[in-house]
Amino acid sequence: MSSVHIIGAGVAGYTLARELVSRNYAGTISISDTQGLPYDRPPLSKALQVEPFAPVSWYRENRINLVQEEITELQVPTAEDDWVVLATGTIPRTLDVPGAEFARSLHTAADAQHLARELEDGMFGQRVLVIGAGLVGAEFASTARMFGAQVTLVSSSNAPLAHVLGEDLAEQLHAEHQSHGVTTITGTVTELGPGYAIVSGERHDADIIVSAIGVEADTALAERSGLDVENGILVDAGQRSTSHRQVLALGDAAREAGRPRAVHWEAAMEDAAIAASTILGTPAPGRSVPWFWSDRHDAHVETVGDFSKVASVVKRYSRRGKIQTVFGLDESGTLVAASMIDGGLMSKAVRKLITRGITPGIEQLEDPQIGPRELGRPAP
The missing domain is CATH 3.30.390.30 (FAD/NAD-linked reductase, C-terminal dimerisation domain)
Structure with a gap:
């Protein structure tokens, strides 16, 4: 019997499984992920909430093998109707400063749950310092304010996200943090310690420090397996790895050769629909005009x-x-x-x-x- 083994349970991996089920794929489907039940990422920074895509019963009803495990070695299929799919997503960039270990990321369900407990259990008005004012940093700053925290948002620019919003709107949105009680600082973090950060030579005390300086494609497994990697796992227009026809890659970890890497929720879903067509041997759907959203304050x-x-x-x-x-x-x-x-x-x-x-x-x-x-x- 044919099989599809999906490694990674973010929106790309889950959507591929859902697409295969909806198109009556007759083979076996397995999903491997270290975090277990697949969940949506956007609510993590928008509300510190963990929202599963579907209950466990859905996977059982559709005979999908959901396995909580870490895959360290890629088993490349030899049969033409067996597929391995890399939907490994991203990993957060880490600060390259002394004391970087004192900052927490907001990237996984465990991160969101930890921060929610700290904000709920801490004193009203506790000090939160967020490094990075991109999508995740701005959203978390807004969420922390709703928990009653005193929030300081550090950015290297007065117009973060200008490359996706345009300079003028990015600057206006960043400035509006202050009208919602968020202190904004434009500067460079040079050192972190237990309960403090040094920003452009000035010390800022904080009870919680969160680093949100961006993400990188998680290509470690692909690289260990000898697949072509260049700012993402290189794929063709059908999401096939350029190194092996039975290996697909999709979502934030993948990049179509000759095109920039797309790191958006909807783009990952479109990758999954195209990958499903490759597996089933049917015409692939076209791509839509890129779109993404963010909620703050x-x-x-x-x-x-x-x-x-x-x-x-x-x-x-x-x-x-x-x-x-x-x-x-x-x-x-x-x-x-x-x-x-x-x-x-x-x-x-x-x-x-x-x-x-x-x-x-x-x-x-x-x-x-x-x-x-x-x-x-x-x-x-």
Whole structure:
């Protein structure tokens, strides 16, 4: 009987199993992961919550072998209908400073549960210092404030996430931390110790220190197995390893040769759908315009498209004079990206416009009275 062995139980690994079940795959499916029951990652930093994708009963009902184990050696299949899938995800970057061990990461269920206990059991107003103001750092800073902590957020830039939000909106969002009681510092951490951090020569005392300075593809198993690795496990358009046709890789650990590595929840799901098609020998679905979201304080932030292609931007302001949406145009003036705060249906509308190659006029993009349904349509 044919088989699929999935190593890694994040969104990519779980989605592949779900896709195979929904498409009536007749072989056996196994999932190996050190953390056991697969769970969603975004709620970890957004709310310090662990949310399983499905109950244990779902795996039993669909005859999926769920094994809590660490795979240290890759057993490469020899039969054409057997597959090994690497969905190993990412590992957090570590600070390269003296005392780095005094900072905790927020990357796993165990990390989230530990931090939740510390915040719940600690004194109201305990001091939390977060190093890194990207997606995870900003979300955790917001969550810690909701627990009643005094939060200091350290960033190397006044506009973290500018590469995915655009410079102006990134700077505005970062500045708004202060209106929610978060102290922001732009500087460099040079030393950590028990209960303190040195930032640009100044000591900051803290009861909890969290490092959120980004992640790297977890390629250790692939490298030990001799697979091609370059900023991710290299794969073709069907998610096959460029080293071995019966080994697939997907999600944050993988990178299609000739393309940048995508580290987004939806991209991982699309990888899984394509991998399922490769396994089943059916036509692969197409990819959609990139999209991701983040929640911080009382704001829902979304980005669609690719800001690396942006040459100029058009900003849309709210009635309060705040940037609400940033539309990104490439060198030819074509709409290629947008970021927004509490945009409602706007993200879906922009994705459709980018997919269809439609670029509304500058006046339409700037006008807050033009809603998502009217955007890109001729004026009456």
